Amino acid sequence: MLTVFVEGACFGEGEEVVVPDDEARHALRVRRAQPGEAALVLNGKGLLGRGRVVLLPGRRLAVRLEQVEQQPSPPAPRIRVLAPLPKGPRAGELVDLLSQAGACSWTPLLTKRSSRKPTAALLARLGRVAVAACKQSRRPWLLRVDEPLPLAEALDGLAGAASFLADPQGPTLPGLRAQEHPADLQLFVGPEGGFEAEELEAIAGSGA
Structure with a gap:
């Protein structure tokens, strides 16, 4: 599964999250991400999105979200x-x-x-x-x-x-x-x- 980080982003089910350029370059050149591959999107603030990789024009990358989960707060302590x-x-x-x-x-x-x-x-x-x-x-x-x-x-x-x-x-x-x-x-x-x-x-x- 491809994991990408989109700092502070807000997203919901059915949306396409465009991956930042540096993350996209790493995913395509190093990770060799493929269209339709399972992906996990993190925003660093408790929001997780699961979906599939989508290739955009210009060697850009997005994730079409199928499931989104928001964790209410960091676990205590x-x-x-x-x-x-x-x-x-x-x-x-x-x-x-x-x-x-x-x-x-x-x-x-x-x-x-x-x-x-x-x-x-x-x-x-x-x-x-x-x-x-x-x-x-x-x-x-x-x-x-x-x-x-x-x-x-x-x-x-x-x-x-x-x-x-x-x-x-x-x-x-x-x-x-x-x-x-x-x-x-x-x-x-x-x-x-x-x-x-x-x-x-x-x-x-x-x-x-």
Whole structure:
């Protein structure tokens, strides 16, 4: 089955969804999509469409939808991961794995030991990694790649969300049950060298 991503698109049964040019080129040249082939359309916001491939003039591609399903919201708990930008290709690996694990978003966390901000170009590339992971896993909701955020600002925005700190010296994490925790969950992960002592105190003092 061919899987295509049309960001933010709204569509219904019986409609033809025109595939963006970059997606169409990949589908035709690499995937070698054929007319009538089964296809899945994702919009990254919970809308899924199933249908058949249609070739349009000018080597363009569309999907004629036979069935459309809207998922009302991301499954709980909605997990937001706040972690520093890894070095080199591990940034892409992080985004890919978080998407496969079902996280809702990743925020590059700025700490004393990891204050490197991702460039706009890198954030755009990581956004494309998130799209590829969304297509590969056929995930209805796209992982959001946020702008970088200093730790202090991240701690100021904790209201209403259960927060946890990934700390090798910390206690064992208890089992999470939907009835015991809010629908939103935030996970703080430190840099390679770990959080500074005062940062750990600030995180613990915030209720994580």
